[in-house]
Amino acid sequence: MEVRFVQRGTEIDSKLRDYMDSKMSKLEKFFGKIQNCQIVVSHHKGNFNIETTANANGVILRAEENATEPRRAFDLSLKNLERRIKRYNSYLKDKGQFKGGADFSFNLEEGQEPVASDVPVIEKVKKVPVQPMSPEEAAMQMELVGHAFFMFQNAETGDVNVVYKRRSSDYGLLEPVR
Numbered sequence: 001m002e003v004r005f006v007q008r009g010t011e012i013d014s015k016l017r018d019y020m021d022s023k024m025s026k027l028e029k030f031f032g033k034i035q036n037c038q039i040v041v042s043h044h045k046g047n048f049n050i051e052t053t054a055n056a057n058g059v060i061l062r063a064e065e066n067a068t069e070p071r072r073a074f075d076l077s078l079k080n081l082e083r084r085i086k087r088y089n090s091y092l093k094d095k096g097q098f099k100g101g102a103d104f105s106f107n108l109e110e111g112q113e114p115v116a117s118d119v120p121v122i123e124k125v126k127k128v129p130v131q132p133m134s135p136e137e138a139a140m141q142m143e144l145v146g147h148a149f150f151m152f153q154n155a156e157t158g159d160v161n162v163v164y165k166r167r168s169s170d171y172g173l174l175e176p177v178r
Helices: 014-029 070-095 135-145
Strands: 002-008 036-044 047-056 059-067 149-154 160-165 171-174
Touching (some): 002 014, 014 070, 036 070, 047 070, 059 070, 059 135, 070 135, 135 149, 135 160, 135 171
Parallel strands (some): 002 036
Antiparallel strands (some): 036 047, 047 059, 149 160, 160 171
16 A cells, blocks of 8 residues: 655654554554555644545545644544544445445645635635536545545536535535526
8 A cells, every 4th residue: 555645834753653553554553445545744833734635446434533643643643543444344234235436636735825704715625527427426435535625526416416414413405506
């Protein structure tokens, strides 16, 4: 399994990199389909932010955590990712083979800074291929990625839909008007 490191505003030493690499390779015991992983390390206002992302045949599993020490942030993020992998495995056992996923681009343009103004500014753009799946599968994929919403192609209607997490902890579905 390939592990890719992205460093933003900080440098990690080879000892920490080796530690992260060995821990990520142990994820294969939970889910053998993981093809590659990405670890994004950033430092802001005294906190380290670690994003761990695993790609398992198009299924993206993601976790993000903050801590004052990079190793602690990584350990928390990895624990969260392991929990999501276990949840996904449980889903596969209950529902059968899951055929869906998303491919997110995690590359930010260098030097891009948020602009302070009264007008909302789009800070980041992600290219997301929409995969055909049921709304239930999309809700599961949304949970695995750790986002509050997920865009997908409804396998039944062929329309692009968005599933989202409501404040009541339930899910909502946005469908286009015809």
